[in-house]
Amino acid sequence: MAFNTIVETLPAMGRFSLRCKRENTVAMSKALGFELPSTISELVRSGNVTALKLGPDEWMLTCPMDERAKIKEPLAAVYADAVHSLTEVSSREVSIRVSGPEAEELLSTSCPRNLRELTVGCGVRTVFDSVQVILTREEQNQFRLDVWRSFVPHVMGLLSVATKEFECGL
Structure with missing residues (x-):
């Protein structure tokens, strides 16, 4: 798959x-x-x-x-x-969108929150690894992470590694 x-x-x-x-x-x-x-x-x-x-x-x-x-x-x-x-606080944060059929599973690699309970049109302050983020479920398979600018390289790095692991079937 x-x-x-x-x-x-x-x-x-x-x-x-x-x-x-x-x-x-x-x-x-x-x-x-x-x-x-x-x-x-x-x-x-x-x-x-x-x-x-x-x-x-x-x-x-x-x-x-x-x-x-x-x-x-x-x-x-x-x-x-x-x-x-x-x-x-416009310059403080960057938004990252994660969308697709495995979006929830990908985010779950570093977010301890039960994302199945986050309904469409709702958002919460939570953590991604150790980074405070605002996570919004925009659609069933689409999320937006609002991340402080200085943490974006860390969050994107984690998402990149997790994506590669999924692509390899790990």
Whole structure:
């Protein structure tokens, strides 16, 4: 059986770490034009903007690089009424997509999480080997790893070795 899983880095994207109190999420959702997810690991998409709830008061917002103002400007406009912390972290991380029929199995070589329990459209903070990552299941056989830039060579190296082992039938 051929190994048909693809590992690729994705183009740069706008990324923001958003922190706020629960009572401010209504105003922030209104400003963004979509409801922020309320359940940890829930991902909401509105056009080209996504919001992933990572913790009780934490979201990762992403968008194309040239659309970052769609996040920054509306949230800055409501700051006085809905105090929050919005930090742009676009240059901090790189996204790696793993897609294909063996994607889940390939990621399982270095991720201790039971990936079968991660449903499509959900994401979590986890580890890949010893590296903290945000792992999102985009489709049944497609995942995105958001990795701090300095750890990308390590993660890509592990994925490359695992891919070669699968190709050899190990």
